[in-house]
Amino acid sequence: MHEVDMTRCLLLSMNEWKQQHAPRVPRVDRVHLQVGTFTCVEPDQLVLTWADAVRGSWLEGAELVIEPVQLIGRCLRCQATYSPDPESGYRSPCCRHPMEEIVSGRELRIRSVAYSCPSPIPVG
Amino acid sequence: MHMPLEDNLGLNLLAANQHRAEHNRAHFDAWNLLCLNVMSSPGAGKTSLLERSLAALSSRWSMAVLEGDMTTQLDARRLEALGIPVVPITTGRACHLDAAMVSGGLKLLRQQLDPAELDVLWVENVGNLVCPAEFAVGEHRKVALLSVTEGDDKPLKYPVMFREADCVLITKVDLLPHLPVDVERIEDHIRQVNPRTAVFRLSASSGEGFEAWHGWLVDQLSAVRSTPTLVSA
Ligand SMILES: Nc1nc2c(ncn2[C@@H]2O[C@H](COP(=O)(O)OP(=O)(O)OP(=O)(O)O)[C@@H](O)[C@H]2O)c(=O)[nH]1
Ligand SMILES: [Mg+2]
Ligand SMILES: [Zn+2]
Ligand SMILES: [Zn+2]
Ligand SMILES: [Zn+2]
Numbered sequence: 001m002h003e004v005d006m007t008r009c010l011l012l013s014m015n016e017w018k019q020q021h022a023p024r025v026p027r028v029d030r031v032h033l034q035v036g037t038f039t040c041v042e043p044d045q046l047v048l049t050w051a052d053a054v055r056g057s058w059l060e061g062a063e064l065v066i067e068p069v070q071l072i073g074r075c076l077r078c079q080a081t082y083s084p085d086p087e088s089g090y091r092s093p094c095c096r097h098p099m100e101e102i103v104s105g106r107e108l109r110i111r112s113v114a115y116s117c118p119s120p121i122p123v124g
Numbered sequence: 125m126h127m128p129l130e131d132n133l134g135l136n137l138l139a140a141n142q143h144r145a146e147h148n149r150a151h152f153d154a155w156n157l158l159c160l161n162v163m164s165s166p167g168a169g170k171t172s173l174l175e176r177s178l179a180a181l182s183s184r185w186s187m188a189v190l191e192g193d194m195t196t197q198l199d200a201r202r203l204e205a206l207g208i209p210v211v212p213i214t215t216g217r218a219c220h221l222d223a224a225m226v227s228g229g230l231k232l233l234r235q236q237l238d239p240a241e242l243d244v245l246w247v248e249n250v251g252n253l254v255c256p257a258e259f260a261v262g263e264h265r266k267v268a269l270l271s272v273t274e275g276d277d278k279p280l281k282y283p284v285m286f287r288e289a290d291c292v293l294i295t296k297v298d299l300l301p302h303l304p305v306d307v308e309r310i311e312d313h314i315r316q317v318n319p320r321t322a323v324f325r326l327s328a329s330s331g332e333g334f335e336a337w338h339g340w341l342v343d344q345l346s347a348v349r350s351t352p353t354l355v356s357a
Contacts, residue, residue, distance in 0.1 A: 005255065005259075009137045013137065013139075017131070039258065090283065090316040099287075099318075108138055110135065111134065114128065114133045115128075116127060124130075
């Protein structure tokens with residue numbers, strides 16, 4: 001269900017972005033989203049929710065491309081970075097230290113928008 | 125002309141919620157109160173926790189509750205029975221509270237009382253172990269509950285909640301004699317994901333563990349009150 005909320009956040013951001021181009025309405029081809037694996041978002045689910053949400057709107061046809069970002073922790077005992085596996089837990093494999101620092105994996109970020117813009121509306 | 129273009133945004137999806145949360149937070153700081161966001165999966169014991177803590181602390185502190193129960197007003201009624209002001213928050217069908225919903229709850233609260241007279245404002249979030257962790261509402265501290273009946277693998281399966289928590293309460297420990305769970309393992313799993321969080325074991329049925337938990341609350345209130353406020357509401 002949270003994918004619905006995340007889609008709403010995404011649409012809000014996209015609508016704000018559209019305002020910057022007013023009065024023209026950009027035609028969006030792709031929205032490139034970075035989603036950390038240490039977030040509550042399931043990428044596949046989000047893509048489905050997005051397709052539903054944009055149907056019939058100015059974003060119809062825009063593809064949502066999700067770039068997953070691996071969870072990387074840093075062991076504060078030896079400074080090594082590691083990628084925890086939820087099956088075996090979050091301690092560092094080197095020193096069995098708890099996951100103190102997260103280097104990446106918390107991202108929920110619109111990286112870029114690929115689009116084209118119609119010519120300015122002729123005045124008069 | 126249809127030139128293909130690309131805008132690099134680098135925009136956090138949660139930025140709008142974050143801004144609203146900061147606005148709420150500025151109000152909380154101006155009112156000089158401690159705001160707690162209480163989260164767990166459905167039925168882990170949030171309302172039972174509040175019932176016992178409100179009863180124990182109401183002679184000492186002035187408190188109110190923003191109640192995010194999504195389907196019924198039952199929880200609100202259980203708490204009102206204690207003489208504590210309770211504002212039900214309308215969530216629509218959302219599976220978590222966000223900063224705008226809490227801001228709406230604050231408006232209603234201000235019709236009832238002057239929040240500057242409060243010491244502690246509790247927010248009972250919607251029962252859900254997943255996304256409430258991602259949506260700040262302006263709270264000073266996040267409190268996550270995990271009941272011993274949920275099994276010891278929950279902190280590994282739903283790590284974001286436990287990572288974000290400032291305090292994790294392992295609840296319903298009165299049931300431990302009847303369950304094949306190892307509470308040490310639960311605690312170890314929590315600490316793997318978040319070594320900085322406070323962890324308490326308690327039972328709202330027997331009252332076990334509440335003294336330590338209330339001690340933590342006293343510390344948080346004085347920490348919040350001794351922090352100079354930089355922003356004004
Ligand atoms: N044995 C035992 N049962 C408890 C304890 N705390 C709560 N319960 C029971 O657990 C059930 C759910 O408790 P609630 O306090 O309503 O849980 P909640 O987290 O507020 O639930 P939602 O708001 O619906 O998500 C109730 O039947 C409580 O009586 C406890 O410490 N011990
Ligand atoms: Mg409840
Ligand atoms: Zn949600
Ligand atoms: Zn190490
Ligand atoms: Zn305001």
